[in-house]
Amino acid sequence: MANIPKMIPACAVDGYKISPQNATVRTEMETGPARQRRLSASMPTQLSVKWIMQRLEFKVFEAWFKHTIFDGTAWFVMEVDNGMGMTETDCRFVGPYTVELAAKGIYNVSATLEVRDMSVMTSEELEEYLD
Known part of the structure; x- marks a missing residue:
């Protein structure tokens, strides 16, 4: 992946x-x-994200999206922030990303991702917090 x-x-x-x-x-x-x-027992989570990229970063992102994850159809790994902190998680694009030019050479890239299995604490870890 x-x-x-x-x-x-x-x-x-x-x-x-x-x-x-x-x-x-x-x-x-x-x-x-x-x-x-x-x-x-296992439903995906949707994640709305936005990246602020410079031209070279956006150039690499476009090519990676097209060639590596096949126009967003393949799963990929990225760090996701939730209650567990930053964890590497399997993601894929729900649809195409959108781009807004913020300034010359600065791009706001937005997308909705599907997270296969959002990490949460185990039931054993949860027990520590329950009465």
């Missing part, structure tokens, strides 16, 4: 958003409370 190029800067804080996908299915009942159950 490919890694995001080392020269690509870390994601900007502005616009960084973690959106866990719904892992449950809910059935409304004619009477009484709705029934709800877990659909899957």
Whole structure:
């Protein structure tokens, strides 16, 4: 699996958003409370990211996106920030990225990524925090 190029800067804080996908299915009942159950134990998480790149970084990013991860269809590894801190995580693009020219030679690149398995603490680690 490919890694995001080392020269690509870390994601900007502005616009960084973690959106866990719904892992449950809910059935409304004619009477009484709705029934709800877990659909899957492993649902992907969507991540909205933005990179601020200089021209050379953007040039490398475009080529990597096209040639290495096949226009965003292949999984790749990059560091993702969540409650566990910065962890290397399997990601792939949900759709094409967008680019906004911020200044001459400065590009704001935005995308939505799918994270295969967002790292969280284990149930054993969680027990330390519960009464």
